[in-house]
Amino acid sequence: xxxxxxxxxxxxxxxxxxxxxxxxxxxxxxxxxxxxxxxxxxxxxxxxxxxxxxxxxxxxxxxxxxxxxxxxxxxxxxxxxxxxxxxxxxxxxxxxxxxxxxxxxxxxxxxxxxxxxxxxxxxxxxxxxxxxxxxxxxxxxxxxxxxxxxxxxxxxxxxxxxxxxxxxxxxxxxxxxxxxxxxxxxxxxxxxxxxxxxxxxxxxxxxxxxxxxxxxxxxxxxxxxxxxxxxxxxxxxxxxxxxxxxxxxxxxxxxxxxxxxxxxxxxxxxx
Amino acid sequence: xxxxxxxxxxxxxxxxxxxxxxxxxxxxxxxxxxxxxxxxxxxxxxxxxxxxxxxxxxxxxxxxxxxxxxxxxxxxxxxxxxxxxxxxxxxxxxxxxxxxxxxxxxxxxxxxxxxxxxxxxxxxxxxxxxxxxxxxxxxxxxxxxxxxxxxxxxxxxxxxxxxxxxxxxxxxxxxxxxxxxxxxxxxxxxxxxxxxxxxxxxxxxxxxxxxxxxxxxxxxxxxxxxxxxxxxxxxxxxxxxxxxxxxxxxxxxxxxxxxxxxxxxxxxxxxxxxxxxxxxxx
Numbered sequence: 001x002x003x004x005x006x007x008x009x010x011x012x013x014x015x016x017x018x019x020x021x022x023x024x025x026x027x028x029x030x031x032x033x034x035x036x037x038x039x040x041x042x043x044x045x046x047x048x049x050x051x052x053x054x055x056x057x058x059x060x061x062x063x064x065x066x067x068x069x070x071x072x073x074x075x076x077x078x079x080x081x082x083x084x085x086x087x088x089x090x091x092x093x094x095x096x097x098x099x100x101x102x103x104x105x106x107x108x109x110x111x112x113x114x115x116x117x118x119x120x121x122x123x124x125x126x127x128x129x130x131x132x133x134x135x136x137x138x139x140x141x142x143x144x145x146x147x148x149x150x151x152x153x154x155x156x157x158x159x160x161x162x163x164x165x166x167x168x169x170x171x172x173x174x175x176x177x178x179x180x181x182x183x184x185x186x187x188x189x190x191x192x193x194x195x196x197x198x199x200x201x202x203x204x205x206x207x208x209x210x211x212x213x214x215x216x217x218x219x220x221x222x223x224x225x226x227x228x229x230x231x232x233x234x235x236x237x238x239x240x241x242x243x244x245x246x247x248x249x250x251x252x253x254x255x256x257x258x259x260x261x262x263x264x265x266x267x268x269x270x271x
Numbered sequence: 272x273x274x275x276x277x278x279x280x281x282x283x284x285x286x287x288x289x290x291x292x293x294x295x296x297x298x299x300x301x302x303x304x305x306x307x308x309x310x311x312x313x314x315x316x317x318x319x320x321x322x323x324x325x326x327x328x329x330x331x332x333x334x335x336x337x338x339x340x341x342x343x344x345x346x347x348x349x350x351x352x353x354x355x356x357x358x359x360x361x362x363x364x365x366x367x368x369x370x371x372x373x374x375x376x377x378x379x380x381x382x383x384x385x386x387x388x389x390x391x392x393x394x395x396x397x398x399x400x401x402x403x404x405x406x407x408x409x410x411x412x413x414x415x416x417x418x419x420x421x422x423x424x425x426x427x428x429x430x431x432x433x434x435x436x437x438x439x440x441x442x443x444x445x446x447x448x449x450x451x452x453x454x455x456x457x458x459x460x461x462x463x464x465x466x467x468x469x470x471x472x473x474x475x476x477x478x479x480x481x482x483x484x485x486x487x488x489x490x491x492x493x494x495x496x497x498x499x500x501x502x503x504x505x506x507x508x509x510x511x512x513x514x515x516x517x518x519x520x521x522x523x524x525x526x527x528x529x530x531x532x533x534x535x536x537x538x539x540x541x542x543x544x545x546x547x548x549x550x551x552x553x
Binding site for chain 1: 338354374
């Protein structure tokens with residue numbers, strides 16, 4: 001299964017009586033009805049840890065590109081109309097700023113490790129608090145209430161998985177709690193954010209900017225307001241899009257399939 | 272008015288400091304530069320008029336290091352290219368065509384390990400990169416250990432091993448055209464050149480040829496010569512080049528800190544005190 005295709009529903013499962021395993025690319029399994037698959041006796045696998053580093057790197061890349069206005073700057077640098085670079089054209093500093101990580105799993109933690117090197121102040125919100133040594137290693141402060149994180153962060157980075165609990169986790173209320181100078185970075189799933197509320201927040205300057213590797217749907221319809229906003233960077237879900245990582249993902253998926261077909265324990269099985 | 276001027280705060284190289292200006296300002300005591308680079312000033316000429324000079328070294332390092340990392344990541348992950356794909360009116364693209372290169376485990380070669388170069392090493396270490404560096408002088412052992420950087424006495428050795436080459440030197444007669452045809456050919460064909468120093472450190476024509484013929488994979492340039500480039504320059508048209516408009520210190524915070532440093536220097540000079548970041552003609 002690559003990028004959620006084909007769609008696995010009752011119809012498909014009924015038509016494939018000998019289906020033994022669905023190997024899904026990447027770590028997210030929000031697009032799969034696990035109960036349904038289980039009822040047909042079909043095993044499920046994903047590729048959990050291999051994607052973490054590249055996804056964390058992309059989170060950092062988006063934060064830097066957004067704050068320093070990289071895309072806008074590139075356009076200025078190459079535009080046929082540019083005669084000079086205005087002296088008052090500025091971005092905002094990443095070094096020393098406050099980063100709020102929502103979802104401190106493997107990916108969120110790797111983001112924290114990277115952000116620490118930029119002397120960023122790190123806050124995090126997670127279902128569970130991490131161990132003290134893990135917190136100390138990256139200088140991260142736990143925010144039991146997401147509100148505390150939202151109110152203090154200059155950058156809010158979403159690294160949760162999509163579940164019924166995280167669906168529309170960031171909506172109008174959360175966006176209004178954020179600083180008007182803050183930037184939202186989403187490397188999780190489009191549905192974690194209430195997209196309509198986000199459009200409004202960006203248009204009304206409730207928050208300063210957004211950088212999204214994920215949207216709902218992907219890709220967005222071509223007339224969607226998010227594609228037109230100057231303060232938004234969108235990338236086409238490239239979190240794990242490097243040659244090396246994709247190769248390892250393929251290898252892991254093949255391994256899982258082979259094990260599934262041979263009736264052996266399936267590596268990276270999702271239960 | 273010209274007799275009243277005792278200090279000049281130079282902003283983005285303006286005003287131009289030449290013989291005519293210096294002669295017209297008999298009471299000028301100090302020129303404070305916004306930023307760290309002094310290559311646009313004739314240091315000997317200014318000194319000959321008894322005018323002191325200062326730059327702003329401390330304020331620039333973090334934001335410039337951040338710019339270097341921003342460009343490295345943007346180039347590796349093809350951020351600008353895929354942004355245009357994400358917003359383009361056509362929704363057709365092949366995933367395999369937009370794969371980037373991983374950063375973790377890759378080798379970063381830093382040319383120029385001053386304050387900015389070192390801050391880059393600190394950041395790159397967190398991205399699990401292997402770090403090589405080339406510098407006029409070798410850093411202390413503890414400094415090397417802290418970022419796990421390996422010294423390359425010869426620049427060739429760095430160029431041959433690096434997946435990303437980051438140029439962070441100041442522009443001097445010795446670093447002019449430091450990266451030319453020979454150096455580009457020593458680089459891996461899969462390597463990326465990132466320049467956050469000065470345009471003139473790189474032989475731009477040689478770079479264009481190298482990028483067009485696949486001698487290196489890509490380039491990301493925050494600085495060019497001149498800035499901006501003429502609108503018909505080949506660098507503006509190459510798909511594997513990201514150019515940014517000298518973002519190095521273009522943040523509100525850095526601008527504020529640079530001005531604070533400049534004011535410190537100016538007040539010291541006007542009060543006959545030692546100037547914190549004085550620059551002497553070498």
